[in-house]
Amino acid sequence: MPTKTLADLAKSMKDIDIAMISTHTTGGEIAGRPMSNNGQVEYDGTSYYFTYDKSRTVADIRKNAKVSLAFQGTKAFLVAVEGKALLIQDKIEMKKHWTPDLDRWFKDGIDSEGLVMIQVDATRIHYWDGEDDGEVKL
Known part of the structure; x- marks a missing residue:
């Protein structure tokens, strides 16, 4: 029986800088x-991630939208997400999730040619937090 809620996980995941996306x-x-x-x-x-439309990640998602995400925090906190990816090129939608830190990777910001936002909607979330583990189904 899971002891953590989605809100609990969100709070812990906020401090994780990098996620691994698998396609x-x-x-x-x-x-x-x-x-x-x-x-x-x-x-x-x-979850929302930005990349270029010519990336292998985007090509893979176009063929199979099932993806997974892996997050590793501190002190044995890990999260594995299974979900479905959606590719978005609408600038209005992208602006809702854009932050100035992304300018480092995309020289023209939201106007970078070929910019794509990957939206991953989770279907299952597994977590491990020391000896506590569980699953949150969405």
Whole structure:
């Protein structure tokens, strides 16, 4: 029986800077890559990441939207998220999740050519916090 709620997890995840997103490649392999976890956005089961439309991540998602996210915090706090990814190129939607820290990676900010926002809607969240572990279904 899980002892943590989604709100509890969100509070702990806020301090995690990098998440690993894993996708399914054309050959059936699993490919993982680090993405900046936007800690300034309150986690509610949906995550947002920015990349370019020509990236392998985007190509993989176009073929198979099932993805996973991995987060590692301090003192044995880990979170594994299973979810479905959606690719968004609408600047109005992207602005809602953009932060100035992203300007480091995208020289023209929200106007960077080929910018894509990956929205991951979680379906299951597993967590480990020391000896406490559980699952939150969404």
